[in-house]
Amino acid sequence: MSRLLVVAGKGGVGKTTVTAVMARASADSGLRVLVVTLDSRTGLSELLGGRATDGTTYDGTTIHTGLGPNGTGSIHLRTITASEALQDYLATQGLARLAKRLVASGVVGVVSSAAPGIDDLLVLGKIKHLVGLTGPNGEHDLILVDAPAAGHAISFLQSPRAMATTIRGGPLRSQAIEVQQMLTDPDKCRVLMVTLPETTPVNEMLETTESLRESVGVSFAPVVVNNVDVAVDMEALVAAGESTARGSLPTDDLMRAAEYRAERSALHRTTIERVGQISHDVITLPHVATASMDHDDVVVLADLVRGASPKRSRAKRPS
Numbered sequence: 355m356s357r358l359l360v361v362a363g364k365g366g367v368g369k370t371t372v373t374a375v376m377a378r379a380s381a382d383s384g385l386r387v388l389v390v391t392l393d394s395r396t397g398l399s400e401l402l403g404g405r406a407t408d409g410t411t412y413d414g415t416t417i418h419t420g421l422g423p424n425g426t427g428s429i430h431l432r433t434i435t436a437s438e439a440l441q442d443y444l445a446t447q448g449l450a451r452l453a454k455r456l457v458a459s460g461v462v463g464v465v466s467s468a469a470p471g472i473d474d475l476l477v478l479g480k481i482k483h484l485v486g487l488t489g490p491n492g493e494h495d496l497i498l499v500d501a502p503a504a505g506h507a508i509s510f511l512q513s514p515r516a517m518a519t520t521i522r523g524g525p526l527r528s529q530a531i532e533v534q535q536m537l538t539d540p541d542k543c544r545v546l547m548v549t550l551p552e553t554t555p556v557n558e559m560l561e562t563t564e565s566l567r568e569s570v571g572v573s574f575a576p577v578v579v580n581n582v583d584v585a586v587d588m589e590a591l592v593a594a595g596e597s598t599a600r601g602s603l604p605t606d607d608l609m610r611a612a613e614y615r616a617e618r619s620a621l622h623r624t625t626i627e628r629v630g631q632i633s634h635d636v637i638t639l640p641h642v643a644t645a646s647m648d649h650d651d652v653v654v655l656a657d658l659v660r661g662a663s664p665k666r667s668r669a670k671r672p673s
C-alpha cells in the first residue's frame with residue numbers, strides 16, 4: 355500500500371514481533387525490505403533470523419537475501435539514532451569533521467532537551483531520505499519502522515508539524531515540512547497499529563488512531579490484532595489428554611481448561627469483530643504457545659499473514 359509502514363501501539367502489544375512478521379511476510383513475497391529500529395536492544399535481529407549484533411549499527415546488516423518465489427526478497431536491518439542522523443546530515447553538507455566533534459561533545463542531547471522533538475525530527479528526516487530511495491530503481495521496496503511505544507509514537511510522529519510551526523526558517527524548518535508531507539501522503543507512509551484482542555487495549559488503540567489522524571494527518575494500514583487465542587477442539591483435547599497422560603490428567607480438569615479457552619477465544623472473536631466494524635481491515639495473529647518467540651515462530655506467523663500454508667513450522671508444541 356505504501357513505501358513506509360510505521361508499526362505503532364501500546365507498550366508490550368507486540369510491535370517488535372509484528373515488525374519482524376510483516377518484514378518476513380513481505381520478503382517472502384519477493385520484496386526488498388528495510389527494517390528500521392530506533393533502539394538496537396529490542397531483539398529484532400534474532401526474530402528476523404540474524405545474530406544479536408546484526409543491524410545494531412547505523413548502516414546495518416543484510417540478514418537475508420534470495421527470499422520469495424523469484425529470490426528477489428531480502429531483509430536489511432539498521433538502527434537509526436538521532437546523533438548519527440545528525441552526523442550523517444552534516445556530512446552531506448560538507449561538515450563531517452564538525453559533526454564528529456559535535457556528536458562527541460554530546461551536543462545533540464543538550465539541543466534535544468532544549469528543543470524537544472528535534473531528535474525525533476532528525477530520525478524521521480533520515481527515514482524520509484531512505485523513503486526517497488525506495489522503488490524499482492532504488493535499494494528497497496518497503497521500509498518498516500518499529501516505532502517507540504504509543505505515548506512516544508504520537509510525539510514522535512507529531513514532531514515535524516510541531517517543529518514546522520516553532521521554527522521560523524532554515525534547513526530544519528524545510529526538513530520538518532518535507533517530513534510532514536511524507537507522513538500525510540498515503541502512497542508513501544501509513545501507520546500500522548498493533549493491539550491485543552481485549553477491550554481496554556482496543557479502546558486505547560482507537561484513541562491513539564484518532565489522535566494520530568487528527569494531530570498528524572497520517573493514513574493507516576490494516577490493524578494487527580496480536581496474540582489471539584484460537585478455539586480448541588474440546589474432544590480432541592480430552593482425547594489427547596487420555597492418550598498421552600494415560601489417565602493421569604483428569605478429564606474434568608481438561609474440560610475446564612478447554613471451556614476457559616473457548617470462552618477466551620469467543621471474547622477475542624467479538625473484540626476482533628468490533629475492530630473490524632471500526633477500521634475495516636484487520637489482520638489477526640494467533641498467540642504462539644512458547645516461553646519466548648524466536649525466528650521459527652516469526653516464519654510461521656509470516657506464512658499465516660501471507661495466507662500460505664506454513665511450510666517450515668516445527669512440531670506442534672502443547673499449549
Ligand SMILES: Nc1ncnc2c1ncn2[C@@H]1O[C@H](COP(=O)(O)OP(=O)(O)OP(=O)(O)O)[C@@H](O)[C@H]1O
Pocket residue numbers: 363364365366367368369370371372503580581582639640641642643644646647
Ligand atoms: N503472537 C504472539 N504469541 C506469543 N507471544 C507473543 C506474541 N506476540 C508477542 N509476543 C511476546 O510478547 C512480548 C512482547 O512482544 P514485543 O516485544 O513484540 O512487544 P512490543 O510492543 O514491541 O513491546 P515494547 O513496547 O516493549 O517495545 C514478547 O515476549 C513477545 O515474544
Ligand SMILES: [Mg+2]
Pocket residue numbers: 369370371396500
Ligand atoms: Mg518493541
